[in-house]
Amino acid sequence: MVLVYSDNKKLVFEMLNVAVELGKNTKKKVIAVIIGKPDESLAKEYISFGADNVFIAETNFETFKPEEYADILSKVVKETSSDTILIGSNKNGKELSARLGGILNAGCVVDSNNIYIKDNNIIAERVVYSGNAIAILKFNSKPAIITIPPKAFDPLKKDEKRKGEITKKKIEAEKSQSKILKVQELKSEGVNVEDAEIIVSCGRGFKNKEDIKLVNDLANVLKGKTVGCSRPIAADLKWLSEDHWIGLSGHKVKPKLYIAAGISGQIQHIAGMRDSGIIVAINKDPEALIFKSADYGIVGDLYEVIPKLTAAVKEKMG
Amino acid sequence: MNIIVCAKQVVDVSEMKFDSSTKKPILQGVSQKISDIDKNAMEEAIKIKDKHGGKITVLTVGSANAKERIKELLAMGADEGVLVIALDNIDYHMTAKLLAEAVKKIGAYDMILCGEASVDLFSGQIGPRLAGLLNIPQITYAMKVTAEKNSVTGEQNMGKNVVISESTYPVLITVTKEINEPRLPSLMQILGAANKPINEYTAEALVKDVKPIVETIDLKGVSMERKNVIYKNDLDDSVEQLVNSLAKEGVLGG
Numbered sequence: 001m002v003l004v005y006s007d008n009k010k011l012v013f014e015m016l017n018v019a020v021e022l023g024k025n026t027k028k029k030v031i032a033v034i035i036g037k038p039d040e041s042l043a044k045e046y047i048s049f050g051a052d053n054v055f056i057a058e059t060n061f062e063t064f065k066p067e068e069y070a071d072i073l074s075k076v077v078k079e080t081s082s083d084t085i086l087i088g089s090n091k092n093g094k095e096l097s098a099r100l101g102g103i104l105n106a107g108c109v110v111d112s113n114n115i116y117i118k119d120n121n122i123i124a125e126r127v128v129y130s131g132n133a134i135a136i137l138k139f140n141s142k143p144a145i146i147t148i149p150p151k152a153f154d155p156l157k158k159d160e161k162r163k164g165e166i167t168k169k170k171i172e173a174e175k176s177q178s179k180i181l182k183v184q185e186l187k188s189e190g191v192n193v194e195d196a197e198i199i200v201s202c203g204r205g206f207k208n209k210e211d212i213k214l215v216n217d218l219a220n221v222l223k224g225k226t227v228g229c230s231r232p233i234a235a236d237l238k239w240l241s242e243d244h245w246i247g248l249s250g251h252k253v254k255p256k257l258y259i260a261a262g263i264s265g266q267i268q269h270i271a272g273m274r275d276s277g278i279i280v281a282i283n284k285d286p287e288a289l290i291f292k293s294a295d296y297g298i299v300g301d302l303y304e305v306i307p308k309l310t311a312a313v314k315e316k317m318g
Numbered sequence: 319m320n321i322i323v324c325a326k327q328v329v330d331v332s333e334m335k336f337d338s339s340t341k342k343p344i345l346q347g348v349s350q351k352i353s354d355i356d357k358n359a360m361e362e363a364i365k366i367k368d369k370h371g372g373k374i375t376v377l378t379v380g381s382a383n384a385k386e387r388i389k390e391l392l393a394m395g396a397d398e399g400v401l402v403i404a405l406d407n408i409d410y411h412m413t414a415k416l417l418a419e420a421v422k423k424i425g426a427y428d429m430i431l432c433g434e435a436s437v438d439l440f441s442g443q444i445g446p447r448l449a450g451l452l453n454i455p456q457i458t459y460a461m462k463v464t465a466e467k468n469s470v471t472g473e474q475n476m477g478k479n480v481v482i483s484e485s486t487y488p489v490l491i492t493v494t495k496e497i498n499e500p501r502l503p504s505l506m507q508i509l510g511a512a513n514k515p516i517n518e519y520t521a522e523a524l525v526k527d528v529k530p531i532v533e534t535i536d537l538k539g540v541s542m543e544r545k546n547v548i549y550k551n552d553l554d555d556s557v558e559q560l561v562n563s564l565a566k567e568g569v570l571g572g
Contacts, residue, residue, distance in 0.1 A: 066446060067455055091476045095458045098410070098443040102450025107411055107531035110441040127540075128439045130331045133343045134538040135439075141531045178455040178485040181471065186480050198569070222570070235496055242475075248440060249495070257569040267331060274542060278569050280560065291548055295567075296560055299550035308553060312561045317570055 001080050002026070004051065005033040005073065006088025007064060009042060013155035015086045015148050016050040018115055020156065022084055023052070025117045031055050031080055035072055038168050047164035050156045054164060055080060057171040063183075064092050067176035070099040075171050077104065077143060084122060089147035097147050108145040109137050113152040122146075130248055131271030149252070150194065191226060191243045198224025198257045199276075201246060203269070204232045205262020205283065205302050209239040214306045215261060221314045228253065230269045247272035262302045265290025282306065319372035319465065320427045321363045324417060324448070325356035325391055327384040328438040341539025352387050355433030357394070357500035359493050363431050364395040364501070366465045373397045375424050379404050379416045385516055392511035393503035399516035400424060402524060409530035412521075414447035419524035421452065423517075428487040429470065434459050434494050445492035455485040458492045 002019045006012050012032055023030045032046035034056045043054035057076050061068050073096070077085060087097040089111050101108035112124040122139045124146050193199060200219040202212055215227050227244055234245035246253055248271040258276035262283065263269060270293050273279065281294035282305050291297045298305050329348040336343055363374045376396040378384050381403065388399040400423070402416045421427065430449075435442035442458075449456035457463075460472035461480070472491055474481040503511070521528045547563065549556035564570050 066458070067449075070450060091459060094442055095446045095456065098441075098446035099450035099456065101411065101443065102414055102447035105411065105531075107409065108443060108447075109532060110443060123535075125538075126441075128537070129329075129334060129343055130437075130440075132331065132334060132336070132540060134540060135534050136536040136538060138533045138535050139531065140533055176455055178457065178483050178489070180481060181484050182482040184480050184482075186475065186478060257564070270542075274540075278564065278567050279544060280564070286548075286550060291546065293542055293544055295545040295547065296563055297546075297548040298553075298556045298560060299548060300553055300556065304553060305557065308557045309560065312557045313564075313570065316561050316565060 001028050001082040002030045002084045002086065003033055003077060003080060003082040004030065004086045005035070006090070006093055008088050008090060009045070011088030011090070011148070011150055012046060013049045014151070014153045015088060016046065017153040017156050018148065019086055020050040022115065022117065026084070028084070029053060031082065033057060033073070033076055035059060035069060036061070040166065043166045047162050048158050048160045052164050054166045056166065056168045058168060059171060059173065061173070063180055065176045065178060065180070066092070066095045066099050067178065068173045069096050070103055071173040072171045073100055074103050075173070079169070083142040083144065085143055085145045087145065087147045089149040093147055097145050101145050104143060106143045106145050107139050107141065108147070110147045111149050112146050113149065115146060127271070130267040131274055132267065187241045189241045189243060193226055193228050193244065193246060193251045193253050196224060196226035196253065196255050198222045199226045199228045199246070199253060199255045200224060200259045200261065201228035201230065201263060201273075202233060202261055203230040203263030206233070209237070211303070212239060214302070218259070218306055218310045218313070221310050221317065222257070224255070224257070230263045230266075260290055260294070261306060263290055264288050265293055319366060319370040319429065321366060321372060321374045322421060322424060322427050322430045323356070323360050323363045323374060323376050323391070323396065324430065324432045324444065325360065325376055325378050325388070326353045326436045327351070327378065327380045327387045328353045328436050331438060336539060341541050342537055343539070350383070350387065352390060353433055353436040353438065355435065355437065355493065355495050358495055358497050359431040359433050360391050360394050360396065361498045361500040362463055362493055365498070366429070366463070367395070370465065370467070375400060377417060377420055377424070378402070379413050379521070381406060385518075388516055389511045390503070392514040393508045394501060396514070398514055401516055401518045402521055403518060404521035404528065407530060407534065408521070408528065409532040410441065410443040410447060411531045412525070412528060414444055414451055415525050416521055417444070417448050418451040420519065423519070423524075429465070430488070430490040432490070432492045434492045442492070445490055449490040452490070454488050454490055456490045456492070457483050457485060460491050460493045461496050463491060463493065463497065
């Protein structure tokens with residue numbers, strides 16, 4: 001069977017697309033998994049997005065702990081005789097799948113956006129070396145665990161008439177030695193760069209925190225209203241919260257327009273924005289790496305360029 | 319407190335070259351280094367040892383020349399090194415298995431520290447896999463670690479939330495780059511590292527059948543085809559041309 005699990009239901013909808021395709025090619029059924037309280041309406045939703053069956057693993061555990069969830073999931077894998085396991089690639093999902101791989105002695109590929117069958121083997125592709133290459137990985141044994149990032153696939157068309165079986169079973173798991181003391185929101189300005197259509201980003205070329213206003217103004221006239229940044233601004237200087245951070249260890253974005261101002265263009269940053277539609281670079285150094293990754297660029301002092309660009313865009317757009 | 323730090327030797331991605339026709343990366347001859355975030359794990363281990371005493375062992379699975387890299391961590395403050403010599407083509411499954419066997423050879427330990435992921439492939443699998451194999455708790459993506467005598471707490475960066483977790487020993491913790499600033503060893507420390515022991519094992523001595531489950535069958539190049547139209551003359555002209563180009567591309571006016 002092809003198993004699909006995430007604690008984020010949107011990710012499950014998206015993954016069901018791939019799961020259905022894999023199921024067709026291997027003549028296996030697709031089972032979506034719910035861990036926790038039996039949520040029948042969610043189960044029905046999973047079926048309407050393509051799941052053949054839903055397996056509800058009932059537990060008393062209130063919150064996610066990788067030790068307990070990996071134990072539960074390993075039991076569900078055995079119970080359903082599954083050989084392909086797709087897990088949503090958020091942080092919980094990644095640490096869960098790797099631990100599950102350890103427990104099951106199974107191969108795991110993290111963050112794959114292309115999965116297919118070739119000569120009866122599952123092949124998964126993933127981006128490596130800071131976005132500079134794609135590794136093509138072949139599973140030589142089963143089960144195969146693959147995590148899939150958000151938005152890699154579109155959900156199938158919802159069909160509320162689809163029928164499927166819902167199985168509920170109490171799954172016992174070994175209690176973890178770890179304890180969650182507190183959960184607090186990470187300092188955030190409520191920005192969602194991953195969904196943005198237009199992003200204006202700032203980097204080390206900015207001299208003061210206050211100057212980020214320039215980027216805000218440009219983003220506003222572009223009706224993008226989304227401000228991104230490179231690593232130093234979020235992680236080192238903390239001028240912006242981490243939800244703005246675009247890059248390998250920040251967010252990966254694909255807006256239709258990406259403007260990088262005062263960003264040198266280190267590969268780690270490029271890895272986060274390389275899938276953008278049109279990339280514009282503003283930098284005073286004509287040799288800056290960012291120009292190599294840009295469609296359009298202006299060599300100049302961002303303190304002069306951005307206000308002029310903001311005014312020109314405003315005029316153009318009326 | 320006995321601490322094991324897992325560290326990986328990686329190619330320096332910023333020095334990687336690409337075949338001009340296939341765009342494939344050329345890995346041969348690229349300089350190698352300890353994956354940056356593993357140095358943060360090392361730094362954290364030193365801080366914990368400073369507080370509680372004990373011993374730090376650096377553990378690496380890699381090619382024979384990784385010994386030189388281990389010496390850098392011994393210079394930072396590790397007491398001894400363990401190198402499991404294995405071919406480059408092994409996968410996370412096999413690497414974690416070799417690490418688990420090596421951990422058993424090292425003996426009693428309280429804490430295993432890893433970087434959240436290696437900077438070359440960035441999967442972040444090794445920490446949780448190893449914790450799963452050893453059946454110990456894991457605290458991942460720690461931005462802050464506070465080790466007490468009988469328990470440790472970690473502030474985990476889980477994306478939207480910070481989760482503060484506590485665990486008894488033994489425990490495996492993976493750290494993020496923000497947790498600290500790794501120290502640079504002094505010349506004396508670098509010289510002193512030469513006398514610290516590094517035990518070597520072959521992979522075959524630890525695991526009978528060393529072969530990957532997940533095989534890398536190819537590395538495809540990624541072409542970054544961009545227009546590279548750069549305006550660098552009169553600023554007002556440049557801005558005007560840029561805005562016109564963007565309008566033509568249809569990206570203005572969401």
